[in-house]
Amino acid sequence: MFRLGGEGGEGVLSTGQLLTLALARAGHEIYTFQTYPAEIKGGHANFQVRASEHVLLSQGDHPDILLAFNEEAFQKHHGDLRQDSVVVYDSDSFPRQPVFAGISYGVPMTSIAVEKIGLKLSKNMVALGVLAGLFHLPREAIERVVEDRFSKKGAEIRQKNLAAVQAGFAYATQQLTKRDPYRLEGVRHEKQELVLSGNESLALGALYAGLKLYAGYPITPATDIMEFLAEELPKVGGVVVQTEDEISAIGAVLGASYAGAKAMTATAGPGLSLMVEFLGLATMAEVPSVIVDVQRAGPSTGMPTKTEQGDLYLAVYGGHGSCPRIVMALTSVQDCFTGIIQAFNLSEQFQTPVIVLSDQYLGHRKATVPKPDTTHIQRVERVQPTGEDLQDYKRYRFSASGISPMAIPGLDGGGYVATGLEHNEYGDPAASDPENHFRMTQKRYQKFTAVEPLANDAVRAYGVEHPEIGIIGWGSTEGVIREAIEMATAKGYSVGALHPKILYPLPLGQLTPFIKQCKRVIIPEVNFTGQFATLLRKRFATDFIQLNKCTGLPFSPLEIFHQIEAVAKTL
Amino acid sequence: MSELGGTELTPKTYQDQHPVWCPGCGDFGVLDAMAKAFSQLKLHPKDIVLVSGIGCSGRTPGFMKCYGFHVVHGRVLPVSMGVKLAQPALTVVGVGGDGDAFAIGGGHIPHAARRNISVTYLVMDNSIYGLTKGQFSPTSPMGLEAGSTPYGSVEAPLNPLAMTIAYGATFVARGYSGKPKELTDLIVRALTHKGFAFLNVISPCITYYNTYKTIPQQIAPVPATHDASSQIAAFTLAQDTSRMYLGVFYETTQPTYEERLHANVAKAAAAGVPRLDEIMASFV
Numbered sequence: 001m002f003r004l005g006g007e008g009g010e011g012v013l014s015t016g017q018l019l020t021l022a023l024a025r026a027g028h029e030i031y032t033f034q035t036y037p038a039e040i041k042g043g044h045a046n047f048q049v050r051a052s053e054h055v056l057l058s059q060g061d062h063p064d065i066l067l068a069f070n071e072e073a074f075q076k077h078h079g080d081l082r083q084d085s086v087v088v089y090d091s092d093s094f095p096r097q098p099v100f101a102g103i104s105y106g107v108p109m110t111s112i113a114v115e116k117i118g119l120k121l122s123k124n125m126v127a128l129g130v131l132a133g134l135f136h137l138p139r140e141a142i143e144r145v146v147e148d149r150f151s152k153k154g155a156e157i158r159q160k161n162l163a164a165v166q167a168g169f170a171y172a173t174q175q176l177t178k179r180d181p182y183r184l185e186g187v188r189h190e191k192q193e194l195v196l197s198g199n200e201s202l203a204l205g206a207l208y209a210g211l212k213l214y215a216g217y218p219i220t221p222a223t224d225i226m227e228f229l230a231e232e233l234p235k236v237g238g239v240v241v242q243t244e245d246e247i248s249a250i251g252a253v254l255g256a257s258y259a260g261a262k263a264m265t266a267t268a269g270p271g272l273s274l275m276v277e278f279l280g281l282a283t284m285a286e287v288p289s290v291i292v293d294v295q296r297a298g299p300s301t302g303m304p305t306k307t308e309q310g311d312l313y314l315a316v317y318g319g320h321g322s323c324p325r326i327v328m329a330l331t332s333v334q335d336c337f338t339g340i341i342q343a344f345n346l347s348e349q350f351q352t353p354v355i356v357l358s359d360q361y362l363g364h365r366k367a368t369v370p371k372p373d374t375t376h377i378q379r380v381e382r383v384q385p386t387g388e389d390l391q392d393y394k395r396y397r398f399s400a401s402g403i404s405p406m407a408i409p410g411l412d413g414g415g416y417v418a419t420g421l422e423h424n425e426y427g428d429p430a431a432s433d434p435e436n437h438f439r440m441t442q443k444r445y446q447k448f449t450a451v452e453p454l455a456n457d458a459v460r461a462y463g464v465e466h467p468e469i470g471i472i473g474w475g476s477t478e479g480v481i482r483e484a485i486e487m488a489t490a491k492g493y494s495v496g497a498l499h500p501k502i503l504y505p506l507p508l509g510q511l512t513p514f515i516k517q518c519k520r521v522i523i524p525e526v527n528f529t530g531q532f533a534t535l536l537r538k539r540f541a542t543d544f545i546q547l548n549k550c551t552g553l554p555f556s557p558l559e560i561f562h563q564i565e566a567v568a569k570t571l
Numbered sequence: 572m573s574e575l576g577g578t579e580l581t582p583k584t585y586q587d588q589h590p591v592w593c594p595g596c597g598d599f600g601v602l603d604a605m606a607k608a609f610s611q612l613k614l615h616p617k618d619i620v621l622v623s624g625i626g627c628s629g630r631t632p633g634f635m636k637c638y639g640f641h642v643v644h645g646r647v648l649p650v651s652m653g654v655k656l657a658q659p660a661l662t663v664v665g666v667g668g669d670g671d672a673f674a675i676g677g678g679h680i681p682h683a684a685r686r687n688i689s690v691t692y693l694v695m696d697n698s699i700y701g702l703t704k705g706q707f708s709p710t711s712p713m714g715l716e717a718g719s720t721p722y723g724s725v726e727a728p729l730n731p732l733a734m735t736i737a738y739g740a741t742f743v744a745r746g747y748s749g750k751p752k753e754l755t756d757l758i759v760r761a762l763t764h765k766g767f768a769f770l771n772v773i774s775p776c777i778t779y780y781n782t783y784k785t786i787p788q789q790i791a792p793v794p795a796t797h798d799a800s801s802q803i804a805a806f807t808l809a810q811d812t813s814r815m816y817l818g819v820f821y822e823t824t825q826p827t828y829e830e831r832l833h834a835n836v837a838k839a840a841a842a843g844v845p846r847l848d849e850i851m852a853s854f855v
Contacts, residue, residue: 255653
């Protein structure tokens with residue numbers, strides 16, 4: 001695993017991105033993680049990429065290789081290094097040699113950039129060449145991604161950056177004596193893979209789901225969903241609107257969906273807070289809608305560039321009155337693609353808002369994923385009234401499933417008023433009928449009895465089948481939990497995990513037997529209070545063990561493994 | 572809501588249940604004028620969507636036979652935009668009151684105006700909050716003694732016409748519910764305008780702020796000499812509060828939001844619309 005650290009604006013992130021692409025093109029599985037300062041320039045930035053011949057489940061625990069652009073980066077990260085880690089540093093930016101027991105290579109990256117290239121900014125390209133030379137990364141893969149990156153910047157800039165990579169490569173291969181064992185030659189691959197971030201995967205999935213209108217307001221860490229769609233959606237006949245605020249965004253989504261178009265918005269916690277009133281209308285008027293929340297650390301403005309699983313209460317309970325909606329949580333970059341398609345299908349089938357929770361950790365990391373098979377993607381459409389229905393059209397007709405046919409404007413005889421007022425079967429206000437409010441509320445909840453079996457189907461299980469120690473996770477912690485379970489089972493512990501994808505309604509058919517049969521159940525969550533644990537406590541009188549992290553950073557596999565070990569000792 | 576009777580589109584075609592407004596409410600006149608305007612333009616009810624906010628005016632869609640979306644307080648314009656973008660062929664009319672439009676929803680007006688989305692925004696302005704039983708509103712005169720202002724309002728009223736002209740709305744007009752023929756004509760003009768049409772309709776509240784006696788003395792038609800194609804002239808006229816002018820203050824033709832957005836779609840199409848799998852291939 002590589003970790004790159006430096007001053008924001010020094011090119012840490014772009015170096016990391018190029019390294020990632022080159023590794024992926026050379027056939028490696030990759031898994032990135034980045035933290036970046038809230039400032040556009042300055043502040044400490046770091047980027048991490050883990051590469052392997054095998055499928056990667058998490059960002060890992062300890063860096064094998066640290067590239068430090070300055071002394072601060074070394075100071076910040078050397079605590080995470082092991083004895084056998086390697087440090088590569090810009091000796092020009094270090095006033096003294098780093099104190100490190102392992103192997104370190106000092107390279108005068110700044111001087112090489114200034115003297116050989118005449119472009120101080122190209123220091124990060126020198127670094128990229130050094131990494132390639134030292135660790136046997138395929139040189140042509142590195143050069144190709146650099147050429148691609150600078151292809152639009154003109155021949156001179158492209159040549160200078162390429163020369164910088166070559167100068168770094170030459171320095172590493174000619175001036176340094178390799179003393180470490182790390183080698184990353186190319187790997188041959190049979191299957192085709194994509195390299196993309198969680199947000200990109202989600203946006204791509206939305207296109208396949210049949211998205212026609214996206215409305216959103218810029219907010220970290222969700223903005224790149226809008227930017228991707230702004231480029232791509234018009235190509236397939238859809239439109240993107242950057243609205244004046246998040247309230248307007250969800251308003252436009254509901255208007256478009258009411259008029260028959262599949263519509264979506266994506267935001268982060270502050271935006272979801274603003275959307276809550278409209279969510280109630282979507283439930284009440286039964287308008288299909290997809291709302292993505294790429295969670296960041298809250299409350300309030302919180303830490304926009306850091307991760308948290310802190311919006312679950314808001315997603316499940318936000319709003320006044322009895323206001324059910326489907327809540328999903330995406331688990332991996334691959335799942336962002338399939339999960340968002342399922343979200344659209346559920347919203348259409350059940351005529352309800354679907355809140356899709358992602359987070360900064362998942363949305364902004366890149367991973368290699370198998371190219372999805374797009375030939376069998378199912379697209380569900382809302383049920384529309386038949387000719388017979390239109391004889392006496394009741395938009396909100398009572399039915400066993402709670403679902404009633406939804407007319408689209410333009411359909412003769414289907415005129416009705418979708419309203420946030422309590423209404424009768426025709427959609428007419430019915431506040432003076434006490435029995436009606438009960439029956440309509442029941443109708444809106446009735447729909448969810450058919451979602452629960454789907455929620456059960458969407459649960460994934462890992463580890464041993466009848467474990468003594470159970471783990472229930474949700475959202476982006478899936479890979480980290482799986483890796484921790486692999487560590488634990490290798491040590492002989494009896495551990496297994498359930499990972500639901502649909503959190504409301506709860507997949508009780510899966511959770512109940514699992515919770516009953518485990519001796520102890522650990523619930524790891526990247527939040528302070530244990531929001532999912534709290535939801536589960538309402539249904540289960542179990543003494544769950546909470547493992548909470550609230551630092552803006554994701555779990556590492558070891559943190560979960562240590563908890564498993566601690567619990568195992570008490571059994 | 573029942574089926575359409577005949578094929579003839581008379582004003583009655585559009586009217587449904589009897590409104591629950593107070594007898595004498597100005598909104599009755601607005602409703603009648605809307606039905607007449609739809610009838611004159613031979614709009615089929617299936618092709619009309621009324622989007623309304625919260626307040627007495629918010630109930631309007633329920634009293635008409637067409638499609639309606641009665642949304643949350645103040646958010647008529649975002650929802651109207653969504654409807655129009657999903658189905659540009661529909662006639663989309665947003666209706667709200669002065670509280671819905673200018674207080675809670677005021678932040679959306681500049682953006683609908685500068686985008687120039689083809690939505691007719693019809694604000695029934697009675698200068699009072701009626702449904703909450705009489706509090707001062709953004710268009711109440713300074714000094715108005717009302718539910719929440721027992722010592723008189725200490726806030727200056729805003730000027731909806733000057734405001735929307737300044738925001739760049741491409742059609743700005745004022746009507747009066749007590750002048751049904753003129754109002755019908757204004758609604759027809761607003762509905763046929765390409766782009767965002769703002770129509771402020773003085774529609775008195777007979778129960779909480781009865782202005783039926785004073786308004787007839789204030790109103791006057793927009794002077795025949797007024798140049799409605801000039802934004803400056805329109806703004807000057809809107810600032811002249813010595814009279815309550817009725818008619819079109821400003822009208823200009825600009826490309827609409829939906830045209831601009833769909834031009835982007837066409838531009839993307841001209842570059843060769845990729846199959847979805849080609850978009851995916853950019854990640855390989």
